[in-house]
Amino acid sequence: MLREEAKAKLDQAISLARGAEVEVMLGGGSDALTRFANNEITQNVEERRYLLSVRIVEGKRTGRATGNDLSPKGMAQLIERAKEATRHQPEIPELLPLPGPQTYRTVDALDPETERLSADARAREVGKAVTRCREAGLEGAGIYEVRAGTIGDYGEIGPLAIANSRGLFAYHEGTSAEFLVSALDGTASGWAGYESHSARGVDGGALSSRAVEKALRSRDPKPWDPGRYTVVLEPAAVADLLQDMSWISFGALLVQEGRSFLSGKIGRKVMGENITIRDDPFHPLHRGSPFDAEGMPTLPTTIIERGVAKSAVYDRQTAAKEGRESTGHGLPVPNTYGPIARHLVLEGGSGGVEDLVRRVDRGLLVTRVWYTNVVDPKTVTLTGMTRDGLFAIEKGKVTHGVRNFRFNQSVVQMLNEVEATSAQESSGGVVCPGLLVHGFQMSSATEF
């Protein structure tokens, strides 16, 4: 939806509120996804939808109503429901008034060609990928997904535009393209992925070739004993671990409530000196939204700088508690979760993962991880599985496949044990390098 159209819609909603303190959020867009398995297309879908969320503020009371009927009648009903919700609840003493107008940096994130990419064009790239798998005698499975707007991975909808009765207006629309492919040979598998704001770099054949090479190499994996290993984590694996750490650690409310490993440690060294973590929607590999769900500008925020804990990310409420400014990481108000970091960047070095492998005398190469979950929040100990290519590294070379492991590993400890990093990539919504890490805890084996 174009900026002018979005603004007109939100202005109309504000006028329908007839002088009430109101915040209106518009979200949505399109999500088209071609899914393939067993070397054929198994699902092929497209959704187009928008929703409007209205929040009324009456002094220290606030209530929200959300719906997808964007007609004047539908909007008026939403406003009435939000007013009704507001009227019948007790005051929230710490509730802040709506913010006034803000200024935002522009992010060039909309690629018109990507927005218009057809199902036929997606099928052509998928065709190249499955042809490569078929030629190798493997089964190809994966997705080619193209999005415009703010529909999330599980259908959740984020803010495309926000306005309020104090004159604030924010708008950002971006596109994204993601191609993921697994090549399978029985229980052996390989994987490769690509993500960007633009579909122009998608090459289904080349990605499939990488997945095929990994799958063929991972055949007949040998069982290794559980234990602590030197590992090379490819960017996809690092991204998964960082994302989980962020969810349970980097938000100011988590820190203020004592639930984060950063609680009481701001200003102290918590990781190795070669670790710097930021949240930055303006990174060229992110091109994220320049504002949050309160309409506040999102500021690039350094969370860890050369191993020292610098700052959490803030929304208005948590910032007010410490007498500082929001960093623009808020969720829709009110909420119980607090602010979150949405555009993680782990600084990297140069070179590829293969350069990290060359430095290892004996260890493991981890392609990606799966089903990570929190074991211990204060040490950021996560469990999860290796997946789609676990390999032995011997004397600087990848030698053979290894049966997958379950790990139980503190990510904080891991980031104290990083010997080297590769160049950054974008994977799973995180910009990060591959890592060469010592003492990674593989805790139990599985059957393949």
Added chain:
Amino acid sequence: MKDLARLAIDTAHARGASYADARAIESTREDIQVKNGEVGGLDLSSSAGIGVRVLVQGAWGFSATDDLTKEGVERCAASAVSIGRASASLEHDDVRLAPEPAHRAVWASQCAIDPFQVSLETKLGLLFRIDSEMRAVRGVKNAESFLSFQRKHQYYLSTEGSDIEQTLTRSGGGFSATAVSADDVQRRSFPQAEGFHQALGYELIEGTPYVEHARRVAEEAVALLTAEQCPAGERDLILEGSQLALQIHESVGHPTELDRVLGMEANYAGTSFLTLEKQGKLQFGSKLVNLVADATLPHALGTFAYDDDGVEAQRWHIVQDGLFLGYLTSRELAHRVGESRSKGCVRSDGWFHIPMIRMVNLSLMAGSGSLEDLLSDTDHGIYMETNRSWSIDQLRYNFQFKTEIAWEIRKGKRVRMLKNPTYQGITTGFWNSCDSICGPEEWKPWGVVNCGKGQPGQVGEITHGAAPARFRKVRVGVGYED
């Protein structure tokens, strides 16, 4: 809405679809949270739209829209057909749908007290009473409680003549207390993690003793900070029902989804160790283990009259006397396991997502005796209660769970509270080690409301009935050995 569904399938058919179905859905939700004496969230939401699924030249296409004008629906149906043509442009085996009679029906889940007619004051009043009880306990950092209500009204029409109207109302609620120290975060929840949900009206909330348990639960959260660490090693393990429900979900439900077994989830959630040659042959669990799939279970989250393939709800054994018998199937895949009719396991989480195989209610049948009987019969073991985290590998062999709390059992008695209880195992070995299951008086239909599957991701809701059960020599204390 029904007329729009008719328009969608007629348009798709006219444009060349050999099969089409449409789901026109209106849904309403109310989510209320209270945290530490304040309203933490209050959202009244509604959504209406239509999803059109077609077969063109033997391949699937799907499109969804919230543009509910005649032109918008026609455009959506046309889009589904052109997407289907794109799917068919690659080499493929034609989709063959297992036969199903055309059904004409109207069905609604039971709802004695409409939750959307109960006042916000009443709901907030309950949450603030729970909140106040929890915060009366010294040491509680966060007291959080919630209520959640949803109604989905759906028309399903297909070119085969099915015309089905279904209305599902579900209610749920729960609370948790969190206690924090310099190096520890402990949580206790009631009635289960993520709350207890059923396909019922507000009568479910009125019948649940939230306030009565709030103080005890909060006290346990605080006590956990100074409780001893769960030891590491092999122990006899007794799982409380809601934790066992998630164990069933992860290690029985997902690996028996036939689309997973056949590789259709390979790139995302993975495949399954329960490959086709194991059907009817694999001793999945001990002789005590009977697992029943049942889309007719009263008040359950995975209960309906017809699934989103238009197939009638059914009940059957997945595992009988420990033997692995069958899969969760669809009309598309039933023939792959030699079945002439789908088991009716296809659902979608909304009008905007394509239906796919999802678990129906899957329960462990009760044995006999009470929980106290089972604990009394345990010489040296650990009793674990309420899920805190979960993980399982991409073939569903190696799992690891953490619960909120545990007690060490010595000579039939709870001798000490333990914190950070974890256990890990391999699916078939674990279920074969089951040597006791409590009786019907301990059996409860626990709900799971956060089941993720598919791309784009969909969130499923299912009930898993279970009573506490014992498993011999399970590895516990994983992740805390160092």
